[in-house]
Structure formats: structure tokens, C-alpha cells
Amino acid sequence: MLSLAPMQGLTELLFRKVYSICYPDAFDFAVSPFLSLTHGNLKDADKKIEDVMPGPNVGLMPVIPQILGHETDEFIDLANRLNDLGYNEVNWNMGCPMRRVAGKHRGSGILPYPDEVNDILSEVVPNIRCSLSVKIRLGYRNNDEIDKIIPILNSFPIKNVTIHPRIGKQVYSGVPDIEKFAEVLPKIKHPVSYNGDIFTVGDYVRIRTRFPQVKDVMIGRGALYNPLLPVMIRQRCPDDFSNGDRFVNASYPSAKMFITRLVDEIMVQNISDQAKTRKIKEYWCLLSKSISGTEESKRRVLHADNLEEMRRLITEMTK
Ligand SMILES: Cc1cc2nc3c(=O)[nH]c(=O)nc-3n(C[C@H](O)[C@H](O)[C@H](O)COP(=O)(O)O)c2cc1C
Secondary structure, eight states, X not given: OEXXXXXXXXXXXXXXXXXXXXXXXXXXXXXXXXXXXXXSOGGGHHHHTXXXXXXXXXXXXXXXXXXXXOOHHHXXXXXXXXXXXXOOEEEEEEOOOXXXXXXXXXXXXXXXXXXXXXXXXXXXXXXXXXXXXXXXXEESSOTTHHHHHHHHHHTSOEEEEEEEEEEGGGTTXXXXXXXXXXXXXXXXXXXXXXXXXXXXXXXXXXXXXXXXXXXXXXXXXXXXXXXTHHHHHHTXXXXXXXXXXXXXXXXXXXXXXXXXXXXXXXXXXXXXXXXXXXXXXXXXXXXXXXXXXXXXXXXXXXXXSSHHHHHHHHHHHHO
């Protein structure tokens, strides 16, 4: 199976909606960007989980809500509330590399502390009414931190372990540590999914061929550089078509059409022009890789004077 990676500020409902309409069968499911246990309080509980509220998610790719944090009571409350809303699985973020998160033993910052992981799982697992999966890195400071985490994960009924084989300190620099992934894979008794640097069909095929036992492959940035990548993977499209702009298949909207629809969707959001501009810029930085045009003309979009001008430039480049 192919899944869409959680990417805070990018793979939220707005993106999943436009993506699901354009490429309905491309991803089997998505994991939501993290819902933080420490943002807001119970009074604005609905706001916190807005992204995964069932109503607007109906008909889109199925989504597994992801939780970030180590506060066990809040974790249990949130997971059970999500279960009340119909979710039968939540995902625990053990991978976030951001220093302000990791410094508080959250995300990948918990990986050097196996006892804490054990304590949290001992509290959470028996008290939530849904399954728990985890998304994890190899460690925060060292790639052997996972060695002490695996026996703990193995001692709980975890539904799935998605591994991004970098350490937290790397953030996204360097390359995934495939040899360490190969070493730990047979030691994990739960289904394992792979995530990291799948940018082409060839990248996908290499992982699938070397690790046939991997359950799902999760794609993040690759789908934002080229929204057609999952479709191309399913069709085993050769890599010389790796630029979505050149991938012509009458059944699917082109990358250009996807960008246009995403911008249209941002334009109708109930947010300020400033917020719309910021959002479009964020997506443009990634998605413009999938269309032809000079770097100079792509940069012009980012330097547009106002929202209308930005939209006009994008329309010109995507027609
Ligand atoms: C901007 C950004 C936001 C991210 N937000 C999350 C998140 O909310 N939860 C999470 O588990 N991982 C998050 N990630 C990590 C991705 O899910 C994924 O593990 C990472 O991008 C590597 O996969 P890729 O090479 O396919 O992009 C984020 C990554 C980026 C670049």
C-alpha cells in the first residue's frame, strides 16, 4: 500500500481534499499532520482536531490521526475522542526532529529514553479504545537508539511501525540509513512501513525489491515535488517520465491542473490575504518542481507584489 506522509502545514485537509479529487486512487490512506497534546486546551478541543473532523473528510483518502506528545492522560482522552468520532487507529509521532519539540522528549526526542517510552505505552495502550501505530526515526542523536526501543514496541500490540531511517539531529540532511533499516527490520515483530526520500519510481522499486516484507511505503516530499508520483508508481512508469509535467495520461489531471486547483481552493478559504499568500508560496516552492519553466520565472511568483499578481503569474505558468 502507498500512504501520504504527515507534513505539518502541507498535507492538511485542504491538500488531501484537492489531491483526493484529482488522483482518487493514488494513495491508499494518509496519516494526518500531528495533533499536538500541548496546543490549546479541552475547551477548543474541536479546533485542535479540525483537520480530522469526519464531516469534511468524507469521500477523501482515509486518514489516520497522528498525536504528538507524551502527556499520557491527554493522549488517552484525545485517542478516545478520536475513536468516538469513528477512528479505529491513531498514530504516535516518535519522529519529529524539531529542536523545540525534541528538546522536551517529544517526537524523536523521546528515542534516547526507552524507559519513558515503556511508561507511556504501558499507560496508553490498555486505556485507549483504538489501535496504536507509531512513526519513528532511528534515534535522536544516534542510529542505535532504536535498538532499545524495538523490544519495547515488540512487547505491546502495536498495529504498525513506520520507520524514517534518519536520526532526529539530521532533520532531513544526508540520506536515509538503509543499512540500519535492513538491520532492524527483521527484529520488529509488527508490520513495518518504510518512509524516506522516495522521489522517483526507481526509488520506490529499489525499496520494494530489497525489502519485499515491508508493508506500506509512505511518501511525503516526493508527492509535493511531483503530485503524480504515486500514480506513476502504480503504473511502474519509467523514470525518464519522472517530471510530472511530462507524464501524460488522459485519466489524470496534470501537475499543472493540480496546482491550479490547489490555488483555487486556497483562494476560497476563510483566511486573510496574507495567510493565502503565505500558503500559496509554501506549496509553490515544492510543487513548481513538477512543471517546466525557468527558475527565474518560478522565483517571480515568490516575489509577486500582491495575491492577485501571484495568482496571475501562476495561471500563466500553468496554462
Ligand atoms: C514540512 C514538514 C512537515 C512535517 N510534519 C510532520 C508531521 O506532522 N508528523 C510526522 O510524523 N512527520 C512530519 N514530517 C516528516 C514526514 O512525514 C516524513 O517523515 C519526511 O518528510 C520524510 O519522508 P519523505 O522523504 O517522503 O518526505 C514533516 C516533514 C516536513 C518536511
